[in-house]
Amino acid sequence: MTTEVKPSTRERLLEAAATLTYRDGVGIGIDALCKAAGVSKRSLYQLFESKDELLATSLEERASAFVTGLLPPADDGRSPRERILHVFDQLEEQAGAPEFHGCRYLAAQIELKDQSHPASQVARRVKGNLTAFFRAEAEQGEASHPDLLARQLSMVFDGASARAGIEADKLTGLVTPTVATLLDAAGMH
Amino acid sequence: MTTEVKPSTRERLLEAAATLTYRDGVGIGIDALCKAAGVSKRSLYQLFESKDELLATSLEERASAFVTGLLPPADDGRSPRERILHVFDQLEEQAGAPEFHGCRYLAAQIELKDQSHPASQVARRVKGNLTAFFRAEAEQGEASHPDLLARQLSMVFDGASARAGIEADKLTGLVTPTVATLLDAAGMH
Numbered sequence: 001m002t003t004e005v006k007p008s009t010r011e012r013l014l015e016a017a018a019t020l021t022y023r024d025g026v027g028i029g030i031d032a033l034c035k036a037a038g039v040s041k042r043s044l045y046q047l048f049e050s051k052d053e054l055l056a057t058s059l060e061e062r063a064s065a066f067v068t069g070l071l072p073p074a075d076d077g078r079s080p081r082e083r084i085l086h087v088f089d090q091l092e093e094q095a096g097a098p099e100f101h102g103c104r105y106l107a108a109q110i111e112l113k114d115q116s117h118p119a120s121q122v123a124r125r126v127k128g129n130l131t132a133f134f135r136a137e138a139e140q141g142e143a144s145h146p147d148l149l150a151r152q153l154s155m156v157f158d159g160a161s162a163r164a165g166i167e168a169d170k171l172t173g174l175v176t177p178t179v180a181t182l183l184d185a186a187g188m189h
Numbered sequence: 190m191t192t193e194v195k196p197s198t199r200e201r202l203l204e205a206a207a208t209l210t211y212r213d214g215v216g217i218g219i220d221a222l223c224k225a226a227g228v229s230k231r232s233l234y235q236l237f238e239s240k241d242e243l244l245a246t247s248l249e250e251r252a253s254a255f256v257t258g259l260l261p262p263a264d265d266g267r268s269p270r271e272r273i274l275h276v277f278d279q280l281e282e283q284a285g286a287p288e289f290h291g292c293r294y295l296a297a298q299i300e301l302k303d304q305s306h307p308a309s310q311v312a313r314r315v316k317g318n319l320t321a322f323f324r325a326e327a328e329q330g331e332a333s334h335p336d337l338l339a340r341q342l343s344m345v346f347d348g349a350s351a352r353a354g355i356e357a358d359k360l361t362g363l364v365t366p367t368v369a370t371l372l373d374a375a376g377m378h
Contacts, residue, residue: 027214033273177341
């Protein structure tokens, strides 16, 4: 006997929420979400209190994929400088995909325009962890001002992913030289 | 006799569209726009073919304020380096206002998720002009790679305004040192 593992109703709703809000925006309607997930509204409201909660949970569930897609493994033997550059190499690679529309956590916050929204709070925490990674590596690499460097790298990350997401620019030949310049200026080798 | 200059129906609609989409997003409904402008739907559709056209026109009308709010006057006697820094000083000042939610042209493109939308095309052109300003100053200031520097400055501009807009960071002590580092690396004095 084989066991067929079908995604649960909850999983299908979270997947639909993540996919459709990324592609169409947080304004996507409940009907469209239910239709894409093949789930009734009744089922949705049995699992989630509101669309806001569904949205927040879908961003939360994507956080580990966001982290593993960008950050290097812990203690991989590379220098802090190389570990920071790894994040931007990954971003550059991701931004080359046709379905890339920028960082979902930045987009959610820009679209919601409400920092107290549960989904904004999730997004803020996920991105805060990225800044914390930069800061830890900056300290490890003895950057002259680790806090400033972490803020600069977060700003470049958001600017780069936003511009690639709206097709204003490509990241090749842009993001790596920029980050290298900032790392040099901070004395990180 | 005094002549009272009341804003026309068209002006009120454009003002409402600019204000409400900036505050609430491009998904704002026609009813809310008409209500804020004190205009009937019938009048709206006599003046604009569609909400898309109203949105595009409102972004277009704000373009000159965007430019004068950021760019220095032509031939103001300052060096290209100072003229570029002026833009970021202005951004820092604007970002300090409580009603600042980031660059409206970036937000519109992120929210619309459709680069062929008439409002996205306006936004793209307005921001393209900012990049062109950076490039012209970079050439004037004999930057080593004017095109790269212009792209870097545009990326920092968008990252800075996005992060300030979502209250992820403040720009004080962040944007000026970052731009100065990039200008130094490009050999611009």
